[in-house]
Amino acid sequence: MSTAVNDRCSIARSLEILGQKWSLLIVREALFGRTRFSEFRERLGVAPDVLTDRLARLVDAGILDRRSYREDGARERQEYVLTEAGQCLRPVLAALAEWGDEHRPTGYGPAVRYVETATGKPVHVAFLSSDGRPVPDTEISAVRGPGAL
Amino acid sequence: MSTAVNDRCSIARSLEILGQKWSLLIVREALFGRTRFSEFRERLGVAPDVLTDRLARLVDAGILDRRSYREDGARERQEYVLTEAGQCLRPVLAALAEWGDEHRPTGYGPAVRYVETATGKPVHVAFLSSDGRPVPDTEISAVRGPGAL
Numbered sequence: 001m002s003t004a005v006n007d008r009c010s011i012a013r014s015l016e017i018l019g020q021k022w023s024l025l026i027v028r029e030a031l032f033g034r035t036r037f038s039e040f041r042e043r044l045g046v047a048p049d050v051l052t053d054r055l056a057r058l059v060d061a062g063i064l065d066r067r068s069y070r071e072d073g074a075r076e077r078q079e080y081v082l083t084e085a086g087q088c089l090r091p092v093l094a095a096l097a098e099w100g101d102e103h104r105p106t107g108y109g110p111a112v113r114y115v116e117t118a119t120g121k122p123v124h125v126a127f128l129s130s131d132g133r134p135v136p137d138t139e140i141s142a143v144r145g146p147g148a149l
Numbered sequence: 150m151s152t153a154v155n156d157r158c159s160i161a162r163s164l165e166i167l168g169q170k171w172s173l174l175i176v177r178e179a180l181f182g183r184t185r186f187s188e189f190r191e192r193l194g195v196a197p198d199v200l201t202d203r204l205a206r207l208v209d210a211g212i213l214d215r216r217s218y219r220e221d222g223a224r225e226r227q228e229y230v231l232t233e234a235g236q237c238l239r240p241v242l243a244a245l246a247e248w249g250d251e252h253r254p255t256g257y258g259p260a261v262r263y264v265e266t267a268t269g270k271p272v273h274v275a276f277l278s279s280d281g282r283p284v285p286d287t288e289i290s291a292v293r294g295p296g297a298l
Contacts, residue, residue, distance in 0.1 A: 006174070006193065006194070007255065008255055008257055008260045009174075009177075009246075009249075009260050009261070010245070010246045010247075010248075010249030010250045010253065010254075010255075010259060010260065010261070011173060011174065011177055011242055011245050011246050011249060011261075012170070012174060013249045013253045013255070014245045014246070014248055014249035014253060015170040015173060015174070015245070016170070017253070018245070019168060019169065019170035019173075020168065021161070021164040021165070021168035024160060024164060024168075025155070025158075025160065025161060025164070028158075028160055031291060032291060044155065045155070061253075062252070085248075085251075085252040087286070087287075088248055088251065088252065088286070089248060090286050090289060091244045091247075091248075091274050091275070091276065091286065092241070092244040092245055092248055093160055094244075094276070094289075095240045095241040095243075095244045095274065096159070096160050096163045096164070096167075096241055097158075097159045097160050097163070098159075098240075099159075099163055099234075099237055099238060099240075099241055100158075100159030100160060100162045100163035101159045102234075102237065103211070103234040103237060104159065104162045104163060104166070104210075105159075106156065106157055106159075106162070106296055108157055108295065108296035109294055109295035109296040110159060110294035110295065110296050111157045111158050111159065111293070111294055111296040111297045112158070112159070112160075112291050112292070112293065112294055112297065113291070113292055113293075113294040114276070114289055114290070114291055114292075115289070115290055115291075115292055116278055116284050116288060116289065116290075117288050117289065117290040118288060119278075120292075121278060121279055122279055123276040123277060123278055123279070123284050123289060124276070124277055124279075125240050125244065125274060125275070125276060125277075126240070126274070126275065126276075126277045127240065127243065127263070127272040127273070127274060127275075128272060128273055128274075128275045128277070128283055129265055129268075129270060129272055130270055130271055130272070130273075132283055134277055134281055135265050135272050137236070137237070137239050137240065138236075139265060139266050139267060140239060140243075140263055140264070140265065140266065140272060141263070141264055141265075141266040142180060142181060142261050142262070142263055142264075143261070143262055143263075143264055143269075144260070144261065144262075145258055145259035145260055145261055145262040146257065146258035146259065147255055147257030147258040147259050147260040148260045148261065
């Protein structure tokens with residue numbers, strides 16, 4: 001990924017960090033409130049060395065914060081908490097989940113649903129105009145921005 | 150990725166296809182209207198064998214359709230056109246682009262902006278309630294759905 005076109009592309013830059021499958025699944029678990037190495041490992045079934053590497057990358061990228069904690073009588077341990085940038089990945093994960101539920105269904109129905117906390121009613125990811133009006137996907141175009149070559 | 154939890158997770162299932170960086174970048178180019186092997190290769194600077202592999206996976210996954218075409222006097226060639234499922238990836242790419250522009254900026258500004266075709270005005274990706282009201286990310290929860298173990 002050495003071309004200037006990709007250096008300037010925010011999708012490419014995001015995927016440099018998030019492109020590995022485990023990275024986004026770790027963020028998924030973190031959004032569920034999981035913070036500990038053992039929780040990520042058990043939940044994801046990921047090899048410890050891979051998990052160590054992915055957590056370090058997410059910390060370096062400013063998506064997770066590494067913090068120390070100590071339970072009574074135990075040695076100090078690390079936990080991993082989403083930063084604000086990490087919290088902002090919620091729409092990315094929800095958009096991926098919606099697409100997967102629609103286009104790669106398991107037959108069991110969605111494993112996770114995104115809901116409005118206050119009402120429990122389902123939400124979905126959509127395009128909004130600058131004045132807050134929903135715009136159908138088919139009425140969206142991608143145009144060159146100031147950073148385009 | 151062999152655990153049952155991940156088999157049922159639509160994010161994990163989506164990433165099985167889209168997790169490789171090149172796959173989503175190919176979809177990005179396809180959304181810009183590019184259809185030919187040579188266009189994908191030149192634009193992305195990707196090795197031909199990798200591109201061949203990724204295009205085949207996207208065809209197998211029902212994201213791209215492979216079609217034959219023949220220009221005057223030339224031999225038959227293949228082109229790759231987004232299916233409906235592929236078109237539906239637009240919010241995933243826009244959510245990734247928005248996140249990258251905000252949290253991994255290059256200093257040049259966005260290379261691509263998503264706009265309403267009719268007005269040219271910017272749109273962004275957001276959560277919408279079932280009655281079409283925008284809901285802030287901070288008021289969203291993920292809850293277990295029918296497919297959860």
